Amino acid sequence: xxxxxxxxxxxxxxxxxxxxxxxxxxxxxxxxxxxxxxxxxxxxxxxxxxxxxxxxxxxxxxxxxxxxxxxxxxxxxxxxxxxxxxxxxxxxxxxxxxxxxxxxxxxxxxxxxxxxxxxxxxxxxxxxxxxxxxxxxxxxxxxxxxxxxxxxxxxxxxxxxxxxxxxxxxxxxxxxxxxxxxxxxxxxxxxxxxxxxxxxxxxxxxxxxxxxxxxxxxxxxxxxxxxxxxxxxxxxxxxxxxxxxxxxxxxxxxxxxx
Amino acid sequence: xxxxxxxxxxxxxxxxxxxxxxxxxxxxxxxxxxxxxxxxxxxxxxxxxxxxxxxxxxxxxxxxxxxxxxxxxxxxxxxxxxxxxxxxxxxxxxxxxxxxxxxxxxxxxxxxxxxxxxxxxxxxxxxxxxxxxxxxxxxxxxxxxxxxxxxxxxxxxxxxxxxxxxxxxxxxxxxxxxxxxxxxxxxxxxxxxxxxxxxxxxxxxxxxxxxxxxxxxxxxxxxxxxxxxxxxxxxxxxxxxxxxxxxxxxxxxxxxxxxxxxxxxxxxxxxxxxxxxxxxxxxxxxx
Numbered sequence: 305x306x307x308x309x310x311x312x313x314x315x316x317x318x319x320x321x322x323x324x325x326x327x328x329x330x331x332x333x334x335x336x337x338x339x340x341x342x343x344x345x346x347x348x349x350x351x352x353x354x355x356x357x358x359x360x361x362x363x364x365x366x367x368x369x370x371x372x373x374x375x376x377x378x379x380x381x382x383x384x385x386x387x388x389x390x391x392x393x394x395x396x397x398x399x400x401x402x403x404x405x406x407x408x409x410x411x412x413x414x415x416x417x418x419x420x421x422x423x424x425x426x427x428x429x430x431x432x433x434x435x436x437x438x439x440x441x442x443x444x445x446x447x448x449x450x451x452x453x454x455x456x457x458x459x460x461x462x463x464x465x466x467x468x469x470x471x472x473x474x475x476x477x478x479x480x481x482x483x484x485x486x487x488x489x490x491x492x493x494x495x496x497x498x499x500x501x502x503x504x505x506x507x508x509x510x511x512x513x514x515x516x517x518x519x520x521x522x523x524x525x526x527x528x529x530x531x532x533x534x535x536x537x538x539x540x541x542x543x544x545x546x547x548x549x550x551x552x553x554x555x556x557x558x559x560x561x562x
Numbered sequence: 563x564x565x566x567x568x569x570x571x572x573x574x575x576x577x578x579x580x581x582x583x584x585x586x587x588x589x590x591x592x593x594x595x596x597x598x599x600x601x602x603x604x605x606x607x608x609x610x611x612x613x614x615x616x617x618x619x620x621x622x623x624x625x626x627x628x629x630x631x632x633x634x635x636x637x638x639x640x641x642x643x644x645x646x647x648x649x650x651x652x653x654x655x656x657x658x659x660x661x662x663x664x665x666x667x668x669x670x671x672x673x674x675x676x677x678x679x680x681x682x683x684x685x686x687x688x689x690x691x692x693x694x695x696x697x698x699x700x701x702x703x704x705x706x707x708x709x710x711x712x713x714x715x716x717x718x719x720x721x722x723x724x725x726x727x728x729x730x731x732x733x734x735x736x737x738x739x740x741x742x743x744x745x746x747x748x749x750x751x752x753x754x755x756x757x758x759x760x761x762x763x764x765x766x767x768x769x770x771x772x773x774x775x776x777x778x779x780x781x782x783x784x785x786x787x788x789x790x791x792x793x794x795x796x797x798x799x800x801x802x803x804x805x806x807x808x809x810x811x812x813x814x815x816x817x818x819x820x821x822x823x824x825x826x827x828x829x830x831x832x833x834x835x836x837x838x839x840x841x842x843x844x845x846x847x848x849x
Binding site: 378381415460463 | 599714715717718720721724725727728729730731732733734735774775776778779780781783784831835
């Protein structure tokens with residue numbers, strides 16, 4: 305295995321109220337699908353923000369083998385895609401779904417270059433893959449939360465990043481749409497040679513492609529290993545400070561809590 | 563009714579006022595697209611007060627009021643960007659604090675000003691008929707700069723307006739675009755002090771954009787509608803002020819409000835949203 309794509313050593317984030325992250329050590333290699341799981345306030349989004357370049361931090365961070373501060377060069381930013389929890393937008397805002405997807409290519413194209421036929425075809429193919437091609441000419445603000453999230457995924461992939469950061473992308477969706485978005489994320493991981501970091505507080509809603517889980521609690525990593533071991537009654541009850549029971553029936557795992 | 567207007571256009575001060583009206587309408591309404599879509603109406607208020615305070619201070623120090631207004635506007639823009647980016651405060655709060663500071667400075671200057679306050683007051687309301695040739699050239703140059711900025715960086719501007727954070731994360735120079743916008747706001751506002759004045763300019767920095775928001779989902783058309791309604795408000799306001807002997811600044815602002823009200827009442831977007839809502843409740847009822 306080559307050099308890790310993402311390397312954090314002793315990363316700490318200080319805020320007036322305390323330490324959202326403290327002494328984080330994490331290595332992620334090319335092509336991995338890593339879940340960052342923890343309760344609210346565990347520091348999951350802060351960790352993602354440190355990697356994305358939205359948060360000042362202490363300690364060392366290496367991305368693509370190069371040491372980085374919180375300020376990022378355009379080249380580094382281009383290699384990191386980001387999918388937020390929701391895409392809040394005024395229903396009257398003047399942008400169509402296809403135009404929102406195309407904003408993913410703007411940074412890569414650079415100034416004074418308009419998206420050509422090739423970019424438009426790529427955007428259409430991604431919208432088809434995300435099953436939102438029929439909504440291309442609809443104003444983005446008029447789409448449902450699930451449809452907007454699929455547009456957001458297509459936008460991030462059009463950027464052609466090496467790392468895709470997803471910050472609770474299914475948290476605001478109903479169960480059926482969550483399942484659909486997760487299956488699209490699985491498909492993306494199968495088709496694109498990318499490294500995925502998927503933040504969630506809902507351990508019952510993780511993509512099948514996720515093999516490694518990093519459990520965060522109060523700004524510290526308390527577990528880093530395979531998902532099967534992480535999703536155990538003991539680990540999860542401790543992490544969420546609530547009795548959670550995991551049991552297996554006919555080869556499928558079930559979660560039970562009051 | 564048109565004859566006296568045509569006759570009036572033969573006089574250079576009226577010609578200059580007409581040209582200034584078009585330029586003022588165009589520059590303010592283009593900026594209003596940003597003000598409305600970024601939901602930062604306080605930017606307009608703060609900048610107009612910065613320009614006003616700067617001009618009053620200029621009068622105190624015997625410096626060209628346009629230059630001193632421009633300098634304070636640019637300083638405000640320079641402080642606003644980093645302050646709203648670097649502190650834990652919401653940009654609206656940073657703007658509100660800057661706004662009160664600038665208002666305090668302006669009134670302090672007015673209080674100290676020993677000469678007649680008529681000059682300072684004209685900066686509040688504007689004085690279209692006393693514009694010099696130089697005023698027009700400065701206004702034209704700044705309007706042209708703004709138009710070029712929008713044309714050359716249209717796709718980056720669309721991305722930043724859509725979502726600043728996503729724009730930054732995907733390698734778009736979001737901060738330079740945002741800061742350039744703040745500086746251009748400062749330049750447009752200070753160069754328009756003499757046309758509509760530091761107080762009334764706020765209306766032109768919001769209403770044309772709010773009008774376009776009622777009418778289109780296409781950003782290019784949005785800029786065009788906003789500009790047309792801004793120029794329309796300025797020109798029609800000037801005509802009304804000439805014909806009915808009204809203060810020109812007030813007539814322009816009232817005209818902008820009438821145009822907005824008409825767009826709101828006949829908004830196809832609102833009708834479409836209502837229709838969709840109706841269909842949705844009908845679907846839910848029939849379930």
